[in-house]
Amino acid sequence: MLSKKNKEALFNPLSKDNPVLVQILGICSSLAVTASLEPAIVMGISVICVLAFSNVIISFLRKTVPTNIRIIVQLVVVAALVIIVQQVLIAYNYDVSKKLSVFIGLIITNCILMGRLEAFAMHNSPWPSFLDGIGNGLGYTIILVIVAFFRELLGSGTLFGFHVIPQWCYDHGYMDNGLMILPPMALITLGCIIWIHRARNKDLQEN
Amino acid sequence: MNKNSNTYQILYAAVMVLLVGTVLAFIYMALKPKQNENIANDTRKQILSALHIAASGDDQVKATYEKYIIQDLLVDNQGNIVDSAQNVAFDVDMKKNVKLAERQLPVMKCKLDDGSVKYVLPVYGAGLWGPIWGYIAVNDDGNTIYGANFSHEGETPGLGARIAEQPFQDLFQDKHLFVDGQFKSVAVLKKGQKAANGAEQIDALTGATITSRGVSDMMADCLAPYEAFLKKVQAKPQSEIPGEITNVVKPE
Numbered sequence: 496m497l498s499k500k501n502k503e504a505l506f507n508p509l510s511k512d513n514p515v516l517v518q519i520l521g522i523c524s525s526l527a528v529t530a531s532l533e534p535a536i537v538m539g540i541s542v543i544c545v546l547a548f549s550n551v552i553i554s555f556l557r558k559t560v561p562t563n564i565r566i567i568v569q570l571v572v573v574a575a576l577v578i579i580v581q582q583v584l585i586a587y588n589y590d591v592s593k594k595l596s597v598f599i600g601l602i603i604t605n606c607i608l609m610g611r612l613e614a615f616a617m618h619n620s621p622w623p624s625f626l627d628g629i630g631n632g633l634g635y636t637i638i639l640v641i642v643a644f645f646r647e648l649l650g651s652g653t654l655f656g657f658h659v660i661p662q663w664c665y666d667h668g669y670m671d672n673g674l675m676i677l678p679p680m681a682l683i684t685l686g687c688i689i690w691i692h693r694a695r696n697k698d699l700q701e702n
Numbered sequence: 703m704n705k706n707s708n709t710y711q712i713l714y715a716a717v718m719v720l721l722v723g724t725v726l727a728f729i730y731m732a733l734k735p736k737q738n739e740n741i742a743n744d745t746r747k748q749i750l751s752a753l754h755i756a757a758s759g760d761d762q763v764k765a766t767y768e769k770y771i772i773q774d775l776l777v778d779n780q781g782n783i784v785d786s787a788q789n790v791a792f793d794v795d796m797k798k799n800v801k802l803a804e805r806q807l808p809v810m811k812c813k814l815d816d817g818s819v820k821y822v823l824p825v826y827g828a829g830l831w832g833p834i835w836g837y838i839a840v841n842d843d844g845n846t847i848y849g850a851n852f853s854h855e856g857e858t859p860g861l862g863a864r865i866a867e868q869p870f871q872d873l874f875q876d877k878h879l880f881v882d883g884q885f886k887s888v889a890v891l892k893k894g895q896k897a898a899n900g901a902e903q904i905d906a907l908t909g910a911t912i913t914s915r916g917v918s919d920m921m922a923d924c925l926a927p928y929e930a931f932l933k934k935v936q937a938k939p940q941s942e943i944p945g946e947i948t949n950v951v952k953p954e
Contacts, residue, residue, distance in 0.1 A: 559705070559714070560705075560714075561705050561706055561710060561711045561714055562705070562706060563706060563711060564711055564714070564715060567715065568714075568715075568718060571718060571719065571722055572722075575722045575725065575726060578726055579726070579729055582729055582730060582733050582737070583733065585733070585737045585740065586733040586736040586737045586740065587736070589737075589740035589741070589743075589744060593744075597856065677860065
C-alpha cells in the first residue's frame with residue numbers, strides 16, 4: 496500500500512516539493528482566499544478533492560486518452576469535478592461559497608492541477624496518483640492555512656471569526672492592521688514563509 | 703485500434719462530453735431545491751439587514767423574517783395596491799425588464815419591535831461587472847430612509863464590492879427621498895459635486911466611480927415608480943396606511 500515511492504508521492508509535496516513554496520504554483524488563489532481561515536480551509540479541501548479525484552480519473556483513462564486531445568480531456572475532467580464541488584458548496588455551505596465566489600471556479604485554472612495531471616497521473620497507476628493528489632492538495636492547504644492564520648490574526652484580531660486578541664490590548668492602543676487584509680500583505684507573508692523554508696532547506700537554495 | 707486516428711479522437715471526445723454532461727445535469731437537478739432554499743434565505747437576510755435586524759442560521763432567518771415582515775404588497779405606479787397575497791412581493795423577479803406602465807412594484811411591509819412600520823422597497827441595477835441589487839427600508843412617513851442593504855454579483859473586491867459593506871450602507875440612513883414634496887431619490891456623488899436635481903446625497907466610494915454611479919442610478923430608476931405610493935403613505939394617517947390589515951374580527 497505505502498511503498499517507498501508511494502510515500503514520496505504523498506509526503507514530498509508537504510515540504511521538500513511543496514507546490515506553492517518550491518514549485519511556486521497556485522499563487523493567485525493563495526493570495527485571494529487567505530484573508531480569513533474558514534474560506535482558506537474550504538478552498539484547501541476543495542482543491543484536495545478535485546486534485547485527488549481528477550488524478551485518479553485521468554490515471555484510469557491514461558492508456559485510452561488520445562495524445563492529441565489529452566489536455567482537453569484533462570480539462571473536461573477537472574472542470575466537471577470543480578462544478579460538482581461548487582454546486583455542493585452552494586447547497587450545503589452557501590455563505591462560504593459566496594465568499595469564495597469566483598475562486599472555486601478558478602480551481603480549473605490552478606496550475607497545480609494541470610501540472611500534476613500532466614506530470615504524474617498520465618504516467619502512473621491510480622493508487623499512487625491518488626496519493627500524489629492528496630499530497631499536493633495538502634501541501635497547498637498547509638500554506639493557505641499558515642498565511643490565513645497570520646492574516647486573520649493580525650488583520651482582524653480573530654481566528655475562525657472568534658476574537659482572540661483580548662480587549663485590554665485594544666484599550667492600551669493596539670490596533671488591527673488593515674493592510675493585512677489586503678492582497679499585498681498576503682504576498683509578503685508568503686514571501687516570508689518561502690524565505691524561512693529555503694533557509695531551513697539548504698538544498699533548495701539556488702546559487 | 704489506432705489511438706491517434708480521427709475517428710477514435712472524435713468518438714472519444716463525444717462520449718466523454720456526453721457522460722460528463724449527464725452526470726453534471728443529474729447532480730444539478732438533485733441539489734437544486736436545497737440551493738434555491740439557500741438563495742431565498744440569503745435574500746431574507748438582506749431584507750432583514752436593511753431593517754437593521756441580524757439573524758443567522760437557516761431556521762432562525764426564516765422565523766425572524768416571518769415575524770417582522772407582516773405583509774407583501776404589489777402596487778402599480780399610481781400607488782394602488784394590486785395584490786397582497788402571501789410572499790407576492792418576495793417572489794417578484796427583479797431581473798425581468800417590465801415596461802414601466804405595466805410594472806407591479808413589490809413592497810414588503812414590516813412592523814418592528816417598537817411597533818413602528820417600515821416599507822422595504824427592492825432595487826435592481828447595474829454595477830461595473832454585473833448586476834447590483836439592494837433593499838431600501840423607508841419609514842412610515844414615506845420619505846426618510848431607515849436602512850439600506852446592497853449586494854452585488856462580482857464588483858471589484860476592495861473597491862466596488864464595498865457597497866455591500868456596512869459603513870457605506872449606513873450613509874443612507876436618515877436621508878430623504880423627497881425634497882420640498884418633490885421626489886428626488888438619493889444621489890451618490892463625489893465629494894464637492896452637487897446633484898443637478900437638488901437631491902440629498904452621500905459620498906461615492908473612492909476608486910469605484912462606475913459602481914457608485916450604478917447605485918445612484920439604481921436608486922433613482924427603481925424608486926421613482928414608487929412616488930405615487932410613497933405620497934399615499936405620506937398623506938394617510940397611521941391607521942389608514944395602505945395594506946393595513948383592517949378586517950380583523952373582534953371577539954364578541
